[in-house]
Amino acid sequence: AAKAYAPVITAQTLNVHGINDSEITNVTGAVSLNLEGLENNNAIGGSFTYNSMTSDNTASVENAELILNGNTTAKEALSVKADNEEEIVNVALSGGVATKGNAWTGQVSMNWVDNTTKAYVQDSKVTADRNVLIKAEDEAEIESFTGSVSVSGKNSMAALGVAVGVNLIDAHTEAFAKDSIFALRNAHTSSNLNIEAMENSDITSIVAAGAIAVDNKSWSISGSANGNDVDSSAKAYLENTKSQNGGVSEVWNANVKASNLTDITLGTGNISVGGNSVGAAVGVLVADNSAESYVKGGLVKLSANELHVEAVNTYNGSSEEGTEDDTRAKNVAVGGGVGFGGSGVAAQGSVTVNKLKQTTKAHLEAGTYDLTGKLDVLATSRAYMFGMAGGVAVGTGTGAGAAVDTQLVDVDTSAYINNGVVVKRAGDITVKADSVEKITSLALQAAVGGEFAGAGAANAHDVDVDTLAWIGRDDEQNPGRQVELCDYGNDVPVGNINVLASDDATLKINAAQGSFAGNLAGGLSIGVAVVDKNVKAMAENLYAYSKGLNIDAQNLGYVLTTANGVAGSGTGALAGSAAETIVSYTTDAHLGAHATVHASVLDDSGKLVGGSAQINAKSSFEHVGEAAGLAGSGTVAIGLSNDTTYLTQDTRAYVGKEAW
Numbered sequence: 001a002a003k004a005y006a007p008v009i010t011a012q013t014l015n016v017h018g019i020n021d022s023e024i025t026n027v028t029g030a031v032s033l034n035l036e037g038l039e040n041n042n043a044i045g046g047s048f049t050y051n052s053m054t055s056d057n058t059a060s061v062e063n064a065e066l067i068l069n070g071n072t073t074a075k076e077a078l079s080v081k082a083d084n085e086e087e088i089v090n091v092a093l094s095g096g097v098a099t100k101g102n103a104w105t106g107q108v109s110m111n112w113v114d115n116t117t118k119a120y121v122q123d124s125k126v127t128a129d130r131n132v133l134i135k136a137e138d139e140a141e142i143e144s145f146t147g148s149v150s151v152s153g154k155n156s157m158a159a160l161g162v163a164v165g166v167n168l169i170d171a172h173t174e175a176f177a178k179d180s181i182f183a184l185r186n187a188h189t190s191s192n193l194n195i196e197a198m199e200n201s202d203i204t205s206i207v208a209a210g211a212i213a214v215d216n217k218s219w220s221i222s223g224s225a226n227g228n229d230v231d232s233s234a235k236a237y238l239e240n241t242k243s244q245n246g247g248v249s250e251v252w253n254a255n256v257k258a259s260n261l262t263d264i265t266l267g268t269g270n271i272s273v274g275g276n277s278v279g280a281a282v283g284v285l286v287a288d289n290s291a292e293s294y295v296k297g298g299l300v301k302l303s304a305n306e307l308h309v310e311a312v313n314t315y316n317g318s319s320e321e322g323t324e325d326d327t328r329a330k331n332v333a334v335g336g337g338v339g340f341g342g343s344g345v346a347a348q349g350s351v352t353v354n355k356l357k358q359t360t361k362a363h364l365e366a367g368t369y370d371l372t373g374k375l376d377v378l379a380t381s382r383a384y385m386f387g388m389a390g391g392v393a394v395g396t397g398t399g400a401g402a403a404v405d406t407q408l409v410d411v412d413t414s415a416y417i418n419n420g421v422v423v424k425r426a427g428d429i430t431v432k433a434d435s436v437e438k439i440t441s442l443a444l445q446a447a448v449g450g451e452f453a454g455a456g457a458a459n460a461h462d463v464d465v466d467t468l469a470w471i472g473r474d475d476e477q478n479p480g481r482q483v484e485l486c487d488y489g490n491d492v493p494v495g496n497i498n499v500l501a502s503d504d505a506t507l508k509i510n511a512a513q514g515s516f517a518g519n520l521a522g523g524l525s526i527g528v529a530v531v532d533k534n535v536k537a538m539a540e541n542l543y544a545y546s547k548g549l550n551i552d553a554q555n556l557g558y559v560l561t562t563a564n565g566v567a568g569s570g571t572g573a574l575a576g577s578a579a580e581t582i583v584s585y586t587t588d589a590h591l592g593a594h595a596t597v598h599a600s601v602l603d604d605s606g607k608l609v610g611g612s613a614q615i616n617a618k619s620s621f622e623h624v625g626e627a628a629g630l631a632g633s634g635t636v637a638i639g640l641s642n643d644t645t646y647l648t649q650d651t652r653a654y655v656g657k658e659a660w
Contacts, residue, residue, distance in 0.1 A: 007063075007064050007065070008064070008065045008066075008067070009064065009065070009066050009067070009068075010067045010068075010069075011067075011068055011069070012068065012069050012074070012077070013068060013074045013076065013077055013078070013079075013130075014066060014068055014077070014078050014079070015076075015078075015079045015081075016059050016060070016061060016078075016079070016080045016081070017059055017079070017080075017081045017082075017083070018057045018058055018059035018081070018082040018083070018119075019057075019083045020055050020057045020083070020084045020085065020086070021083075021085045022053060022055070022085070022086050022087075023086070023087045023088075023089070024051050024053060024087070024088045024089070024090075025089045025090075026049060026051055026088075026089070026090050026091070026092075027091045027092075028047050028049040028090075028091070028092040028093075028109075029047060029092065029093045029094060029095075030045045030046055030047040030094040030095075030105070030107070031045060031094070031095050031096070032044055032045030032095070032096040032097075032103070032105065033096070033097050033098075034097070034098040034099065034101055034103075035097070035099050036099070036100075041098060041099075041100060041101040042098055042101040042102045042103070042104070043096040043097055043098035043101065043102070043103045043104070043105075043150075043152075044096065044103075044104045044105070045094055045095070045096045045104075045105045045106075046094050046105055046106035046107060046108075046148075047092060047094050047107055047108075048107075048108045048109075048110075049090060049092045049108070049109045049110065050109075050110045050111075051088045051090055051110070051111045051112070052111075052112045052113075052114075053086045053088060053112070053113050053114070053115075054114040054115075055084055055086060055114070055115050055116070055117075056116045057082045057083070057084040057115075057116070057117045057118070057138075058082060058117075058118045058119070059080050059081055059082040059118070059119045059120075059136075060080065060118070060119065060120050060121070060122070061078075061080055061120075061121045061122070061124050061126075062120075062121075062122045062123055062124065063122075063123045063124065064124045064125075065124065065125045066078060066124065066125070066126045066127065066128070067127045067128075068126070068127065068128040068129075068130070069128075069129065074130060075130070075131060075133075076130060076131045076132065076133045077128035077129065077130035077131065077132060078121075078126060078128055078132045078133070079132075079133045079135075080119050080120070080121060080133070080134045080135070081119055081133065081134075081135045081136070081137075082117050082118055082119040082135075082136045082137070082175075083117075083137050084115055084117040084136075084137065084138040084139070084140075084173075085138075085139045086113055086115060086139070086140055086141070087139075087141040087142075087143070088111045088113060088141070088142045088143070088144070089143045089144075090109055090111055090142075090143070090144040090145065090146075091144075091145045092107050092108075092109045092144075092145070092146050092147070093107065093145075093146075093147045093148070094106060094107040094147070094148045094149075094163075095148070095149045095150070096149075096150045096151070096161075097150075097151045098151070098152050098153055098156065099153040099154075100153045100154055100155055100156070101152065101153065101155070101156055102152050102156045102157055102158055102159065102160075103150040103151055103152040103156070103159045103160070103211075104150060104158075104159075104160040105148045105149065105150045105160070105161055105162070106148055106160075106161075106162040106163070106164075107146055107147060107148040107162070107163045107164070108146075108163075108164045108165075108166075109144055109146040109164070109165045109166070110165075110166045110167075110168075111142045111144050111166070111167045111168070112167075112168045112169075112170075113140045113141075113142060113168070113169045113170070113171065114170045114171075115138050115140050115170070115171040115172070115173075116171075116172050116173075117136045117137065117138040117171075117172070117173045117174070117199075118136055118173075118174045118175070119134050119135055119136035119174075119175045119197075120134060120174070120175065120176045120177065120178065121134055121176075121177045121178075121180050122176075122177070122178045122179060122180060123178070123179050123180060124180045124181075125180065125181045125183070126180065126181070126182050126183070126184075127183045127184075128182075128183075128184050128191070129184065129191060130184075130191060131184075131191065131192045131193075131194060132182060132184065132192070132193050132194065132251075133194045133196075134175050134176070134177055134194070134195045134196070135175055135194070135195075135196040135197075135198075136173045136174055136175040136196070136197050136198070137173065137196075137197075137198040137199075137200075138171055138173045138198070138199050138200065139200040139202075140169050140171040140199075140200070140201050140202070140232075141200075141201075141202040141203075142167045142169065142202070142203045142204070142205070143204045143205075144165055144167055144203075144204070144205045144206070145205075145206050146163050146164070146165040146205075146206070146207045146208075147163055147207070147208045147209065147210075148161045148162055148163040148208075148209045148210070149161055149209070149210040149211075149212075150210070150211045150212070150222075151211075151212045151213075151214070152212070152213045152214065152215070152218060152220075153214050153215070154214055154215045155215060156213060156214070156215050156218045157218055157219065158211075158213060158218055158219040158220070158221060158274075159211040159212055159213040159218065159219075159220045159221070159274060160211055160221045160222075161209045161210050161211040161221070161222045161223075161270075162209055162222070162223045162224075163207050163208060163209040163223075163224045163225075164207070164224070164225045164226075164227075165205050165206075165207040165225070165226050165227070166227045166228075167203050167205050167227070167228045167229075168228075168229050168230075169201050169203065169229070169230045169231070169232065170231045170232075171199055171201050171230075171231075171232045171233075172199070172232065172233045172235075173197045173198065173199040173233070173234045173235070174197055174234075174235045174236075175195050175196055175197040175235075175236045175258075176195065176235070176236065176237045176238065176239065177193070177195055177237075177238050177239070178237075178238075178239045178240070179239070179240055180240075180249075181248075181249055181300065182249040182250070182251055183249070183250055184250060184251045184252065191251060191252040192251060192252050192253040192254070192255060193238070193249075193251040193253070193254045193255070193304075194255045195236050195237070195238055195255070195256045195257070196236060196255075196257050196258075196259075197234040197235055197236040197257070197258045197259070197293075198234060198258075198259045198260075198261075199232050199233065199234040199259070199260045199261070199291075200261045200262075200263075201230050201232045201260075201261075201262045201263075201289075202262070202263040202264070203228055203230065203263075203264050203265070203266070204265045204266075205226055205228060205265075205266050205267070206226075206266075206267045206268075207224045207225065207226040207267070207268045207269075207283075208224055208267075208268070208269045208270065209222040209223055209224040209269075209270045209271075209281075210222055210270065210271045210272070211271075211272050211273070211274070211277075211279075212272075212273045212274065213273070213274030213275060213277075214274075215274075215275060216275040216340060216341040216342065216344070217275045217341055218274050218275050218276070219274055219275070219276045219277070219278065220272040220273055220274030220275075220276070220277045220278070220279075220337075221272060221277075221278045221279070222270040222271060222272040222277075222278075222279045222280075222335075223270060223279065223280045223281075224268050224269060224270045224280070224281045224282070224333075224335075225268070225281075225282045225283075225284075226266050226267075226268040226282065226283040226284065226333070227284045228264065228266060228284065228285045228286070229285075229286045229287075230262060230264070230285075230286070230287040230288070230289065231287075231288045232260055232262065232287075232288075232289050232290075233260065233289070233290045233291070233292075234258040234259055234260040234290070234291045234292070234311075235258055235290075235291075235292045235293070236256050236257055236258040236292075236293045236311075237256060237292075237293060237294045237295065237296070238254065238256050238294075238295045238296070238302075239294070239295070239296040239298070239365075240296065240297060240298035240300040240367070248300065248301045248302075248303055249300055249301070249302050249303065250303045250304070251302075251303075251304045252304065252305050253304060253305050253306045253307075253308065253373070254295070254302065254304045254306070254307050254308070255308045255310075256293045256294070256295055256308070256309050256310070257293055257308070257309075257310045257311070257312070258291045258292055258293040258310075258311045258312070259291060259311075259312045259313075259314075260289050260290065260291040260312070260313045260314070261312075261314050262287060262289050262314070262315045263316075264285055264287070264315075264330070264331070265330050266283045266285060266330065266331045266332065267283075267330075267332050267333075268281045268282065268283040268332070268333040268334075268352075269281055269333070269334050269335060270335040270336075271335065271336045271337070272335075272336070272337040272338070272346075272348070273337070273338045273340070274338075274339065274340070274341075274344075275339065275340060275341030275342075275344055276339045276341055276344055276345040276346070276395075277337040277338055277339045277344075277345070277346045277347070277348075277393075277395075278337065278345075278347045278348075279335045279336070279337045279347070279348045279349070279391075280335065280348070280349045280350070280351075281333040281334060281335040281349075281350045281351070281389075281391075282333060282350075282351045282352075282353075283331050283332065283333040283351070283352045283353070284352075284353045285331050285353070285354050285355065285356075286355045287315065287355070287356050287357065287358075288357045289313060289315060289356075289357070289358050289359070290313070290358075290359040290360070290361075291311040291312060291313040291359075291360050291361070292311055292359075292360075292361045292362070293309050293310055293311045293361075293362050293363075294309060294361075294362065294363045294364065294365055295307065295309055295364055295365065295367070295369075296365035296366065296367060297365070297366070297367015297368055297369060298366070298367055300367070301367070301368040301369070301370060302367065302368070302369050302370070303370045303371075304369075304370075304371055304372075304373075305371065305372050305373040306371065306373035306374050306375070306376075306427075307364075307369060307371055307375050307376070308376045308378075309362050309363070309364060309376065309377045309378070310362055310376065310377075310378045310379075310380070311360050311361055311362040311378070311379045311380070311415075312360070312380045313358055313359070313360040313380070313381045313382070313413075314381075314382040314383075315356060315358060315382065315383045315384065315385070316382050316383065316384035330386045330387075330388075331352045331353075331354050331385075331386070331387045331388075332352065332386075332387075332388045332389075333350045333351060333352045333388070333389050333390075334350060334388070334389075334390045334391065335348050335349070335350050335390075335391045335392075336348065336391065336392045336393070337391075337392070337393045337394070337395075337401070338394050338395070339394070339395035339396060339397070339398075339399070340396055341396060341397070342396065342397075343396060343397030343398075343450075343451070344395045344396040344397050344398075344450075345395050345397055345398045345399075345400075346393040346394050346395035346398070346399045346400070346401075346447075346449075347393060347398075347400045347401065348391040348392065348393040348400075348401040348402075348445075348447075349391065349401065349402050349403075350389040350390055350391040350401075350402075350403045350404070350445075351389055351403075351404045351405075351406075352387045352388065352389045352404070352405045352406070353406045353407075353408075354385055354387050354406070354407045354408070354409075355407075355408045356383060356385070356407075356408070356409050356410065356411075357410045358381055358383055358409075358410070358411045358412070359412045359413075360379045360380065360381040360412070360413045360414070360433075360435075361379060361412075361413075361414050361415075362377050362378055362379040362414075362415045362416075363377065363414070363415065363416045363417070363418060364377050364416075364417045364418065364421055365418050365420070365421070366418065366419065366420025366421060366481070367420070367421065367422070368422045368424065369421070369422065369423045369424065369426075370423075370424040370425060371423060371424070371425055371426040371427070372425060372426075372427070373426070373427050374426065374427040374428045374429070374430070374495070375423060375426045375427070375428075375429045375430070375494075376430050376432075377415050377416065377417060377430070377431045377432070378415060378430070378432050378434075379413050379414055379415040379432070379433045379434070379469075380413075380434050380435075381411055381413040381434070381435040381436070381467075382435075382436050383409060383411055383435075383436070383437045383438070383439075384437075384438045384439075385407060385409070385437075385438070385439045385440070386439075386440045386441075387405045387406075387407050387439075387440070387441045387442070388405060388441070388442040388443075388444070389403040389404055389405040389442070389443050389444070390403050390442065390443070390444040390445065391403050391444075391445050391446070392445075392446045392447075393446070393447045393448070393455075394447075394448045394449075395448070395449045395450065396449075396450045397449060397450050397451050397452070398449045398450075398451060398452045398453070399447040399448045399449035399452075399453045399454075399515075399517070400447055400449070400452075400453070400454040400455070401445045401446070401447045401454075401455050401456070402445060402455070402456040402457070402458075403443045403444055403445040403456070403457045403458070403513075404443060404457075404458045404459075404460070405441045405442065405443045405458075405459050405460075406459075406460045406461070407439060407441060407460075407461045407462075407463075408461075408462050409437065409439065409461075409462070409463045409464065409465075410464045411435055411437060411463075411464070411465045411466070411467075412466045413433045413434070413435040413465075413466070413467045413468070413503075414433055414466075414467075414468045414469070415431050415432055415433040415468075415469045415501075416431060416468070416469065416470045416471065416473075417429075417431055417470075417471045417472065417483055418472075418473070418483075419472055419473060419481055419482070419483060419541055420481040420483070421483050421484070422483075422484045423484065423485045423486070423494060424486075424487050424492070425486075425487060425492055425494065426485070426494040426495065427494070427495040428494075428495035428496045428497075428498065429485060429494055429495065429496070429497045429498065429546075430498045430500070431469050431470070431471055431498065431499050431500070432469060432498070432499075432500040432501075433467050433468055433469040433500070433501045433502070433537075434467070434500070434501075434502050434503075435465060435467045435502070435503045435504075436503070436504050436505070437463065437465065437503075437504075437505040437506065437507075438505075438506045439461065439463070439505075439506070439507045439508070440507075440508045440509075441459045441461060441507075441508070441509045441510070442459075442510050443457040443458055443459045443510070443511045443512070443525075443527075444457060444510075444511075444512050444513070445457045445512075445513045445514075445523075446513065446514045446515075447513075447514070447515045447516075447521075447523070448515075448516050448517070449516075449517040449518070449521075450517070450518050451517060451518055451519045451520070452517050452519060452520045452521070453515040453516055453517035453520075453521045453522075453523075453567075453569070454515055454521070454522050454523065455513040455514060455515040455522075455523040455524075455565075456513060456523065456524050456525070457511040457512055457513040457523075457524075457525045457526070457563075457565075458511055458525070458526045458527070458528075459509045459510070459511045459526070459527045459528065459529075460526075460528045461507060461509060461528065461529045461530065461531075462530045463505060463507065463529075463530070463531045463532070463533075464532050464533075465503050465505060465531075465532070465533040465534065465535075466533075466534045467501050467502065467503040467533075467534070467535045467536075468501060468534075468535075468536050468537075469499050469500055469501040469536070469537045469538075470499065470536070470537065470538045470539065470540070471483055471485075471497070471499055471538075471539040471540075471542055472539060472540045472541035472542040472594075472595070473540055473541060474540040474541040474592055474593040474594050474595075474657070482541050482542060482543055482594065483541060483542045483543070483544075484542075484543050484544075485497060485542065485543070485544040485545070485546060486543070486544060486545035486546070492545070493545045493546055493547060493598075494544070494545070494546045494547075495546065495547050495548075496546060496547050496548040496549070496550065497539075497544055497546045497548070497549050497550070497597070497599075498550045498552075499537045499538065499539055499550070499551045499552070500537060500550070500552050501535050501536055501537040501552070501553045501554070501589075502535065502552075502553070502554035502555075502556070503533055503535050503554070503555055503556065503557075504554075504556040504557065505531065505533060505556070505557040505558075506557070506558045506559075507529055507531065507557075507558070507559045507560065507561075508559075508560045509527045509529055509559075509560065509561045509562065510527065510560075510562045510563075510564075511525040511526055511527040511562070511563045511564070511577075511579075512525055512562075512563070512564045512565070513525045513564075513565050513566070514565070514566040514567070515566070515567045515568075515573075515575075516567070516568045516569065517568075517569045517570075518569065518570050519569060519570055519571045519572075520569055520571055520572045520573075521567040521568055521569035521572075521573045521574070521633075522567055522573070522574040522575070523565045523566070523567050523574070523575050523576070524565060524575075524576045524577070524578075525563040525564055525565040525576070525577040525578070525627075525629075526563055526577070526578050526579075526580075527561045527562060527563040527578070527579045527580070527627075528561075528580045528581075529559055529561050529580070529581045529582070529583075530582045530583075531557065531559065531581075531582070531583045531584070532583075532584045533555055533557065533584070533585050533586070534586045535553050535554065535555040535585075535586070535587050535588070536553055536586075536587075536588040536589070537551050537552055537553040537588070537589045537617075538551065538588065538589065538590045538591070538592055539551060539590075539591050539592065539595055539597070540591075540592035540593055540594060540595050541592075541593070541594045541595065542594070542595040542596070542597065543595075543596045543597075544596070544597045544598065544599075545598045546597065546598070546599055547599070547600070548599050548600075548611070548612045548613065549591075549597050549599040549612075549613040549614070550612075550613075550614050551589045551590070551591060551614070551615045551616070552589060552614070552615075552616045552617075552618075553587050553588055553589040553616070553617045553618070553653075554587075554618050554620075555585050555586075555587040555617075555618065555619045555620070555651075556618075556619075556620045556621075557583070557585070557620070557621045557622070558621070558622045558623070559581055559583065559621075559622075559623045559624075560623075560624045560625075561579040561580070561581045561623070561624075561625045561626075561643075562579060562625070562626045562627070563577040563578055563579040563626075563627045563628075563641075563643075564577055564626075564627070564628045564629075564630075565577040565628070565629045565630070565639075566630045566631075567630070567631045567632070567633075567637075567639075568631070568632045568633065569632075569633050569634075570633065570634045570635075571633060571634060571635045571636070572633050572635055572636045572637070573631040573632055573633035573636070573637045573638070574631055574637075574638045574639075574640075575629040575630055575631040575638070575639045575640070576629050576639075576640040576641070577627045577628055577629045577640070577641045577642070578627055578641070578642045578643075578644075579625045579626060579627040579642070579643045579644070580642075580644050581623055581625055581644070581645045581646070582645075582646045583621060583623070583645075583646065583647045583648070584647075584648045584649075585619050585621060585647075585648070585649045585650070585651075586649075586650045586651075587617045587618065587619040587649075587650070587651045587652070588617060588651075588652050588653075589615050589616055589617040589652070589653045589654075590615060590652065590653065590654045590655065590656065591615060591655045592656065592657055593656075593657035597613065599611060599612065599613040615653050615654070615655065616653055617651050617652055617653035618651070619649050619651040621647065621649070623645055623647070625643045625644075625645055626643060627641040627642055627643040628641050629641040
């Protein structure tokens with residue numbers, strides 16, 4: 001552990017804290033006014049805002065020997081903490097007014113938070129009789145409000161209003177103990193080793209643009225764009241990569257936990273009013289979030305009462321870890337346009353895109369673990385999302401609009417005990433991967449025109465889920481020593497062994513449009529959901545002597561897909577709708593090759609205790625689909641609809657060899 005020249009500290013307690021608490025508040029604006037009575041006088045204005053915060057916060061103990069006698073009033077004998085909190089508050093507004101000319105305004109806001117937070121103990125020896133806490137916590141927050149409005153008067157060509165907001169968070173938090181020995185004397189409930197990494201990334205971004213052109217021959221053009229990218233990670237681990245002369249770490253309970261909590265709320269909007277109007281609102285979110293916790297004993301034996309390894313990853317707009325609250329991260333884009341000229345044109349488009357990659361991993365790696373209490377390896381993932389794109393376009397001549405909501409979701413959740421793990425004694429052993437996805441999507445569009453109206457609404461969703469739990473692997477990619485869950489030589493049993501994998505996915509998708517015109521009206525609504533889920537629980541390459549064995553895989557889901565369209569006109573009307581759902585479920589629970597499990601024990605009187613072994617795989621899916629096209633006209637009316645569902649399920653529960 002600690003080198004011969006390392007510093008030595010003898011004290012009752014030692015606190016090593018790195019604290020960063022920073023905030024930027026920025027208010028930016030630009031106003032252009034041309035109120036003179038002369039014709040062809042223009043108002044042009046705009047502003048650009050850029051805010052950046054970068055921090056590297058570390059708290060550490062390295063190459064040291066610590067002898068901490070403890071303090072009965074202190075919760076921790078050793079506390080190594082890195083606390084990072086950074087916030088950007090941005091308000092940026094631009095406006096322009098020209099009474100007899102054109103008004104053009106634009107507003108651009110960019111905000112960037114780049115955080116690295118670490119707390120660790122490395123190459124050290126810690127002797128203490130109270131708790132040891134190693135904790136890194138980061139809170140990265142952006143609140144941004146961006147807007148632009150233009151008003152042009154008579155004899156103008158156009159009013160133009162554009163607003164763009166861009167927000168970036170790159171935040172990584174790590175807490176660990178590496179190549180160190182912990183001797184927490186007089187082991188009791190106040191002598192725990194706690195390693196925690198917590199990452200909190202929050203964005204609230206509102207972007208709005210407006211354009212008003214008073215002249216009935218002019219154009220009003222408004223556009224708003226809201227772009228956001230989050231790359232965040234939380235990692236907590238206890239690892240030994242060196243021989244340490246075959247040392248032993250002794251603690252009461254060892255708790256290693258990584259939590260990544262993300263909260264995103266986006267609102268994007270626009271309005272255009274003029275002789276002719278064109279508008280667009282686009283909201284985009286890309287998020288790549290990970291949480292990982294693990295313990296790797298190496299050649300250092302870990303002796304403890306309980307060992308708890310947990311990773312929690314939530315994307316749901318809630319501050320509660322692993323919450324079941326139905327509050328959801330939101331991405332909403334709405335817009336409206338009015339064209340009031342003699343043959344006025346109104347065109348409006350709204351688009352929302354959510355792309356989420358969420359990875360959650362908890363695992364126990366090769367090493368020797370002597371436990372008297374329970375062993376938990378838990379991975380929990382929650383992804384709650386709401387997306388909405390909506391618009392209205394009204395023109396005296398032509399009204400046309402489209403709304404599109406797209407959500408791409410990729411969730412990987414895994415909990416496992418890898419090859420080479422030896423658990424000498426333990427109570428119940430639980431390896432559990434649990435994931436939940438709740439996604440709601442709305443695409444709504446209405447168009448009204450004196451002569452022609454066209455409206456389109458579409459939802460497109462691709463959800464890919466892998467939820468895996470296992471003990472031991474028997475394949476070429478994961479060679480290694482057999483997992484041993486008992487004292488192999490003496491057949492000292494462990495408690496019940498539970499390998500559990502479950503996912504529950506709910507999708508609610510609705511696309512709807514309405515188009516109405518004096519002459520011709522047409523519209524199309526499309527809702528598409530593609531879901532591919534893989535849930536597996538298994539044990540392979542294992543020798544175990546336990547009170548019971550439970551291997552369980554649960555693959556649950558519900559999909560609601562609706563598409564509705566209405567068209568009405570004096571001469572011809574066409575309304576079409578399509579709801580398409582493609583679902584594939586793979587569910588697998590098995591005890592595989594090179595696995596020997598004695599799922600019963602004898603008590604002191606020689607009576608057989610336990611003896612239950614269960615292997616269950618369950619796949620349950622419910623779908624409701626609906627499509628309707630309603631058309632009405634004085635001459636010709638056509639309504640079309642299609643609802644198609646493809647379901648593939650492969651469910652297996654078995655004892656035997658089969659490669660994954």
